[in-house]
Amino acid sequence: MLQHAGRNGPKENSITILTTHAFEGIEDVASLSKTGNVIFVGKQLGDFSKLVGHAKLSGNGAAAISHIKTAPGRFSQFVMVIGSGPDQVVELVQHELSPLMLWTLTTNADERNARSIVSAYHPEWSETQINAWLAQQYPRGLTAVGLREIDVSLLEAVA
Numbered sequence: 192m193l194q195h196a197g198r199n200g201p202k203e204n205s206i207t208i209l210t211t212h213a214f215e216g217i218e219d220v221a222s223l224s225k226t227g228n229v230i231f232v233g234k235q236l237g238d239f240s241k242l243v244g245h246a247k248l249s250g251n252g253a254a255a256i257s258h259i260k261t262a263p264g265r266f267s268q269f270v271m272v273i274g275s276g277p278d279q280v281v282e283l284v285q286h287e288l289s290p291l292m293l294w295t296l297t298t299n300a301d302e303r304n305a306r307s308i309v310s311a312y313h314p315e316w317s318e319t320q321i322n323a324w325l326a327q328q329y330p331r332g333l334t335a336v337g338l339r340e341i342d343v344s345l346l347e348a349v350a
Contacts, residue, residue: 214239214241214242214245215241218241218245228273228274228275229271229272229273230246230272231269231271231272231284232246232256232259232269232270232271232272233259233267233269234259234260234261234267234268235256235257235259239253239256242256243256246272246275247275247276247279248272248279248281249279249281251281252270252272252279252281255281256270258283259283262335263299263332263334263335264293264331264333264334264335264336265287265331265335266285266286266287266288267285267286268283268284268285268286269283269284269285269286270282270283271283271284289326290326290327290329290330291322291323291326293326293330293331293332294306294321294322294325294326294329294332295318295319295322297332299332299333299334301333301334301338301340302325302332302333302334304340305325305329305333305340305341306318306321306322306325308340308341308343308346309321309324309325309341309346312343312346312347312349313346313349324349325341328341328342328345329341
């Protein structure tokens with residue numbers, strides 16, 4: 192199915208979105224990944240030379256990947272590659288979450304636990320109310336400010 196999408200997608204004006212934590216997971220589907228016109232690359236921990244070769248990035252594009260920064264609770268950076276060849280555009284982009292979105296989307300174990308604690312203190316609150324309260328008290332999340340748990344006395348004051 193992926194090979195078919197790679198061959199026929201551009202002819203049929205279809206959009207295919209691939210997401211992966213490791214480029215090696217999709218490099219065998221070259222017909223699909225090579226027809227992509229937009230690539231977002233997040234922080235890379237290991238060797239990413241295959242990705243650089245696949246995207247045909249310049250030296251500056253490869254260097255941009257090396258300089259990606261993330262700050263939990265504040266922002267994540269990505270290298271965005273648009274097009275290919277001489278028309279290729281490579282930009283460093285930054286995604287910043289609002290406090291409410293941070294608490295809604297967090298996968299950090301300590302922050303998930305904080306949501307559970309607030310829910311236990313206020314079972315009548317909706318998920319949005321729980322996240323809004325946490326966003327008001329800890330706008331950058333727990334990790335960004337070096338905390339592992341919330342101050343439950345703040346919850347007791349609300350009761």
